[in-house]
Amino acid sequence: MTQALPPDTVQDKYIVPGLERGLRLLGEFSRAERTLSAAELARRLQAPRSTVFRLLATLEMLGFVERTDNGREYRLGMAVLRLGFEYLASLELTELGAPLLDRLRDETGYPCNLVVRDGRSIVYVAKSVAPRPFASSVNVGTRLPAHATVLGRVLLEDLTLAELRELYPEPQLEAFSEGTPRTVDALFEMVQTDRERGYVLQEGFYEASISTIAAPVRDRSARVVAAMGVTIPASHIDPEELGGMVEKVRNTAGELSRLLDYRPQLGRKVVNL
Structure with missing residues (x-):
């Protein structure tokens, strides 16, 4: 032996x-x-x-x-x-994003989330819970329809109209609220407006009485790889604070993008085909 x-x-x-x-x-x-x-x-x-x-x-x-x-x-x-x-880009988004989410939560006082897209769904990969009472039905691993959520709209920004039609071949999209786009054309127009604005702020898009502020996270390829957002009870919104909160979300998402080596000049132009 x-x-x-x-x-x-x-x-x-x-x-x-x-x-x-x-x-x-x-x-x-x-x-x-x-x-x-x-x-x-x-x-x-x-x-x-x-x-x-x-x-x-x-x-x-x-x-x-x-x-x-x-x-x-x-x-x-x-x-x-x-x-x-490449090493930085290969790190799990949660490793880089978790401390930024915690800081954003402390700055805004509201729950913060980081999501990625898996086909037609968004998946929550990290969250930071605020100390104030706020009932939330989402946890890490929760999946929601991309076309019907604010965070999902952010994750669809890079897709061309042809790519969206391939992802959603059906003539009518499933509606979850009055704000859900009913067709791919309407969805494309909505997400391109979001892209030009650089963020999304909307109330009751997926769930009534809930507002979400979301911004894209990009990597070195300039593609959207995640969406970062703050969830706010609509009844508690202070209009005077919204501008500052939007900037905090955008700045934090931008900081995570820089950690992933995103450079704005490398952005991809979306062609309406």
Whole structure:
């Protein structure tokens, strides 16, 4: 019978020395030491200069390092920056959005939610409950119709008319309130108006006596990946506070978008087809 290898031996068996050295080399660069020479890297890695030169040549070809103007030192390249952006974008929205939701709740005093779209439904992925009494039927995981909710309208903003027709092939949309658009054409016109405004503020759209302020969250592709919103009992709305609350929602959604590396100039133009 073959004797089992110790865990450390099994782990060492699968380590690629060249890859390990390359990653350690990248880890030597820091905010304090943005440029390093090959000789200095060889000293730190305790590796032959010829090995470090091959590592640098490979990393330079892939864009992970680049030479400085004097040609004798190296600094991190754009590929490292792209990896950082991809890492941020790969984090769960709840990880990045939860603390922002809590702050928005504290600033407004009302429940705050973060939702994503799954086909024709919105799904609540994070929420922050306000201390004031407010009965809410939604929890994390709750699904509601996208076309009939304020948050859903935000999540449909990027779709062209052709894409909306593919998503909703039926001639009449299911109505949940007087405000629900009855046709795809009416829905498209509504969400494009929302897109131009940059946010949605509406009372009783899905549920009577409830107002929602919502704004889009975009990622580096400039597509809407989530919607952030504040839910307010309509009877408690103070018109003098609405402007400030709208800005708080938009600013917080914008902050989350920036964490996802959204840049406004990359926005996609929607074509009415």
